[in-house]
Amino acid sequence: MQTSSGIHPHSRLEDAQGVLFGSVMAAFGAMLLGSAGLITGQLAGLALLVAQATGYGFGPVYLVLSLPFYGFGYRRMGLGFLRRTVAAVLLMVATSMLLPQLVAFDALHPGAAAVLAGFVSGAGLLALFRHRTSLGGIGAVALDLQDRLGLKAGWVQMGFDAVLFAAALAVLPLDRVLWSALGAAVLNLVIAINHRRDRYIV
Numbered sequence: 001m002q003t004s005s006g007i008h009p010h011s012r013l014e015d016a017q018g019v020l021f022g023s024v025m026a027a028f029g030a031m032l033l034g035s036a037g038l039i040t041g042q043l044a045g046l047a048l049l050v051a052q053a054t055g056y057g058f059g060p061v062y063l064v065l066s067l068p069f070y071g072f073g074y075r076r077m078g079l080g081f082l083r084r085t086v087a088a089v090l091l092m093v094a095t096s097m098l099l100p101q102l103v104a105f106d107a108l109h110p111g112a113a114a115v116l117a118g119f120v121s122g123a124g125l126l127a128l129f130r131h132r133t134s135l136g137g138i139g140a141v142a143l144d145l146q147d148r149l150g151l152k153a154g155w156v157q158m159g160f161d162a163v164l165f166a167a168a169l170a171v172l173p174l175d176r177v178l179w180s181a182l183g184a185a186v187l188n189l190v191i192a193i194n195h196r197r198d199r200y201i202v
Helices: 012-035 042-054 058-077 079-102 110-130 138-149 153-168 174-194
Strands: none
Touching (some): 012 042, 012 079, 012 110, 042 153, 058 079
16 A cells, blocks of 8 residues: 555554564563573663562563553554554563573573674564554653653653663672673664664655
């Protein structure tokens, strides 16, 4: 189908494969981090930190933590976005619970886990973004605060991550926090370089 503006939107099948790919890659990235005792930024990082501190699985923890944020996504992006986001989160959670039964690591250097997770998760998030989907979380709140209070969304997210990594120091060894910061930097770099609306039209 072609719109009046000449833009070819994704078909439902293309959206479905994009959401599936992005969700599975995000789950695999979280598995890499969790297997190496690392975290990342945003809500996924908080879920990993809670999971490591309590022994609960990453997937269920993420699902519970993400519930309060869906209202922000619906208010900003509408029902279609909310449906795709809920589907993506459920797929990621289910995959994260299945992967440990299918994949295991005999050796996993935390530096390798950090960089590979940044690449894998970045690719997954790009796929989700390009199919008008997300994994919910802090980003929607940051955008809402920007609209209502004038706070820059980027600064809100950076502030959350700063508090998260500071809290991680009470749970994780310093070297694991530093490796985690490297992974988060790689992930953000992948998104910053590749998520350009002027270069990609959905």
